Amino acid sequence: MKNRLRVLRAEKDWTQAQLAECVGISRQAVIAVENGKYDPALPLAFKLARAFGKTVEEVFLWEEGNDSH
Amino acid sequence: MNYVSHKTSGQNQISPAAFWGVLSVASAIDVGAGWLLRQPGFGTHARIFFALLPIPANLVLVAVIVRRIRRLDEFLRQAHLEAVAIAFLLTGLAVFVYGYLQKAQAVPPLNVGIVWIFMAAFYGLGYAIAMRHYR
Numbered sequence: 001m002k003n004r005l006r007v008l009r010a011e012k013d014w015t016q017a018q019l020a021e022c023v024g025i026s027r028q029a030v031i032a033v034e035n036g037k038y039d040p041a042l043p044l045a046f047k048l049a050r051a052f053g054k055t056v057e058e059v060f061l062w063e064e065g066n067d068s069h
Numbered sequence: 070m071n072y073v074s075h076k077t078s079g080q081n082q083i084s085p086a087a088f089w090g091v092l093s094v095a096s097a098i099d100v101g102a103g104w105l106l107r108q109p110g111f112g113t114h115a116r117i118f119f120a121l122l123p124i125p126a127n128l129v130l131v132a133v134i135v136r137r138i139r140r141l142d143e144f145l146r147q148a149h150l151e152a153v154a155i156a157f158l159l160t161g162l163a164v165f166v167y168g169y170l171q172k173a174q175a176v177p178p179l180n181v182g183i184v185w186i187f188m189a190a191f192y193g194l195g196y197a198i199a200m201r202h203y204r
Contacts, residue, residue, distance in 0.1 A: 029145065032204070
């Protein structure tokens with residue numbers, strides 16, 4: 001699953017630490033999600049999307065056959 | 070900052086100071102109990118009491134650690150789960166191999182008191198492997 005976290009974060013001029021604090025997760029989690037190494041569960045995906053005022057579909061992009069790490 | 074912080078699951082965490090405090094007390098009791106057990110002149114009942122002395126403080130330590138883990142975010146919980154799995158399997162492998170070496174009379178009998186050191190070391194290794202994987 002791909003995501004636009006890095007781009008959206010850059011648009012808001014937020015650091016990874018600021019996004020982590022905003023959503024209530026660790027900075028390591030932000031790094032892992034941004035790098036596509038970790039796919040968040042739905043509640044966290046919603047939280048991340050809402051932090052940017054977006055829907056989940058606007059932030060996370062599902063690609064068939066690309067779900068393994 | 071132009072964002073609003075959400076209420077997080079990280080609130081009401083046990084502070085690092087409290088964690089290290091409980092760990093220090095538990096460790097001190099462990100060392101003290103070990104020292105008492107090495108002293109001559111105590112009867113069987115006293116020695117059993119000394120041997121069981123570390124249990125309460127270590128149970129508190131277990132509760133503190135479990136509480137901390139429950140307050141981690143989902144990503145860190147997964148990383149710690151992988152670390153536990155790696156530590157469990159490697160400790161099992163190490164004990165298994167040591168048992169066979171004992172049968173071959175290549176090593177002295179295993180002091181079970183040091184097995185937890187292997188677990189802790191393998192846990193650290195497992196956590197490092199997990200974090201490297203997700204970086």
